[in-house]
Amino acid sequence: MSFKKDLRLLVKPYYLINILLSVSYIIAKRLPVICNYIFAQDGCEFDGRETQILFFLITVVMIRTRKTGSVTMINYLTSSFMYTKGANLILWFYADVRMGILYAFIFILFALVLPEPMYQGPENVIYLRGANGLQEELQRDTRMVWLVAFYTAWNPACVTFAPIFSELSAEYALENFKFGKVDVGRHPDAAAKYHVSDASTSKQLPTLILFKDGKEVERRPYADHKGKLVKFLFSLDNVKAAFDLNNIYSDCKKNPIKRKEKKLLKAE
Structure with a gap:
């Protein structure tokens, strides 16, 4: 901003x-x-x-x-x-x-x-219902790339990051590159499944996870080999660099899902 x-x-x-x-x-x-x-x-x-x-x-x-x-x-x-x-x-x-x-x-x-003003700009975010909702989307077509934000509505860092994630989704989202959000405050099953602490003192909120072929390949923040959480500043440029969004966007745009395949997916 x-x-x-x-x-x-x-x-x-x-x-x-x-x-x-x-x-x-x-x-x-x-x-x-x-x-x-x-x-x-x-x-x-x-x-x-x-x-x-x-x-x-x-x-x-x-x-x-x-x-x-x-x-x-x-x-x-x-x-x-x-x-x-x-x-x-x-x-x-x-x-x-x-x-x-x-x-x-x-x-x-x-x-x-006077609640805090919400982000009102463009976004292309899919709000997922817990671990099952996310798993269904991941398995629907494993060729889809997903960047998913795990957040809570009450956490200041999550509130701060919300407009940044919306801006990223508006800039990078494609038919085969999706941006999703899961409220782990409302869906603790997702927090448990993907090992994201939703405690009031948690240092894992928000957490961003990149999924390829239906599997996690990258996350921020992440734990090092000693199990210590590595701090990450959720700025626009940091997220782009950490997840290599420009190259992912380029690859997804070069390899779109064909129309016949799209019809099959909708029929399923």
Whole structure:
């Protein structure tokens, strides 16, 4: 996603409100007009405890957003909102319990009425129903190449990766090169069959698996020879390179399924 696209997204209410909530305490504390009214004090400076909380917040945001594989401004913001708003909640409660309760109410209210904007661009993705649904598609015609994303709706890294996967499907999908998605939160049987952890602390979400001839040939992230998971940043360019999508697309386009074979497949 380009920087210009990021800027266009920032004007949407979801991002504007969340940015405001994320810096609300700093603004209230540093602006004398607001500070004197809310905190009823002349010196609008952070005390030692507030400074500690803010430094801790900066550290956590930097670490956690890198772990989720965030690579654009919008991705960084989306990944950090939960931590920044949590820190603001603590700061408001620390300053005044009543203000903390009010902030918590606003926090929850906007979370309900302003969900994160979903990707609305073109996509060519087939949503599969669990392990059986995926297995049926793989066995329907083993000449088909499949790139399948295993995800959950609640995982921030999966949410961040969703528009990237949609863009890839719109660019590369062919009649013999399919893009599929399996929600392992709703279909834990798929998670078990393909060894993808769906736990809240899982480092395997999302997981991308490439299937050729009905069998897995590549996945990200993957475990090394010691069984340790190798970190992977799910950016557009990284996915293209890791799965060699340009060459797969070229090979599939050179070897399309013939019309007679297509009719036989539909009849089956």
